[in-house]
Amino acid sequence: xxxTFDLPFEQLQTYSGTNPRxxxxxxxxxxxxxxxxAIDPQVELIPAEFQVxxxxxxxxxFTGVDGARVHAKLLRPRQISSPCPAILLFHGYSCNSxxxxxxxxxxxxxxxxxxxxxRGQGGLSEDCGGVRGNTLHGHIIRGLDDAVSSKxxxxxxxxxxxxxxxxxxxxxxMPEVDIDRVFATGASQGGALTVACAAxxxxxxxxxxIYPFLSDYKRxxxxxxxxxxxxxxxxxFRRFDPQHTRxxxxxxxxxxxxxxxxxxxxRADVLWGIGLMDTVCPPxxxxxxxxxxxxxxxxxxxxxxxxxxxxxxxxxxMQFMLK
Numbered sequence: 001x002x003x004t005f006d007l008p009f010e011q012l013q014t015y016s017g018t019n020p021r022x023x024x025x026x027x028x029x030x031x032x033x034x035x036x037x038a039i040d041p042q043v044e045l046i047p048a049e050f051q052v053x054x055x056x057x058x059x060x061x062f063t064g065v066d067g068a069r070v071h072a073k074l075l076r077p078r079q080i081s082s083p084c085p086a087i088l089l090f091h092g093y094s095c096n097s098x099x100x101x102x103x104x105x106x107x108x109x110x111x112x113x114x115x116x117x118x119r120g121q122g123g124l125s126e127d128c129g130g131v132r133g134n135t136l137h138g139h140i141i142r143g144l145d146d147a148v149s150s151k152x153x154x155x156x157x158x159x160x161x162x163x164x165x166x167x168x169x170x171x172x173x174m175p176e177v178d179i180d181r182v183f184a185t186g187a188s189q190g191g192a193l194t195v196a197c198a199a200x201x202x203x204x205x206x207x208x209x210i211y212p213f214l215s216d217y218k219r220x221x222x223x224x225x226x227x228x229x230x231x232x233x234x235x236x237f238r239r240f241d242p243q244h245t246r247x248x249x250x251x252x253x254x255x256x257x258x259x260x261x262x263x264x265x266x267r268a269d270v271l272w273g274i275g276l277m278d279t280v281c282p283p284x285x286x287x288x289x290x291x292x293x294x295x296x297x298x299x300x301x302x303x304x305x306x307x308x309x310x311x312x313x314x315x316x317x318m319q320f321m322l323k
Contacts, residue, residue, distance in 0.1 A: 006283045017288030019218040020252045021261045036162045050100040071124035076112040083178035089115040090186030090193035096123030141236045147253035157257040164197035189213045199262035208317040210273040215259045216285040218251045228280045260289040270297035271320045273313045275305035
């Protein structure tokens, strides 16, 4: 195994993370889940313009925390004789749930597919500020000033993480879904949301996160990798704390939305895809979360690849989900 630009591979396998975990972390997420479960989601299903033989394509809308209307694409076989497995799909930072046709491979295998649009990014979900569509740039740090002022529930990714769990709850509540065969996958931000979803909805049975984002923020910053997807960390300090007088508190507040601190809650079987040359989501930041998972897990390692397509991994994931 070659050296990465990060820690040697042997050290990655025991690395336990750098970003602090808030003392009330569990209470924070228990409160968030209680809030989410108390919401009437007012689920609405609207036929999509895109339709193909044998498949029903629907826009799914639900009300999430803070009253936002959240959107997902829902695809299901038209002929269902018994409860089906389901897979949740999560997209990358600033993107959207992508084309309907990309999801047909799972539907062809009898799966129901639900693909979330993250609020304020490239899809149809409503931002909690009351606008539709793109409010990027700055989602990691959205609400951080409120968090530092003892209101961490204002962190935007807190709401997005809860959206993933609420979508899972809605899908699991559909009579045509086999509750014992609900899975999740996604890459980068989608990988992080896969981890968060399985942590907050532990009934999910299998997950396949691909080089997850939103993990071990302080480690990323200490490596001078607060750029690309993480550039807003550097921008926040430059604009709002140029002498780092609040550095300790800032990273502690980010700990509420750090997936490494959620990872131990996962009960699903895990297939994790990683490129050891990933400079966008450094390997150590990923291992900080992976090493905390206590359920059955394995890592598909691509030594010479970075934050890019990992050849053959999609096939591995499909076989993992279809087992």
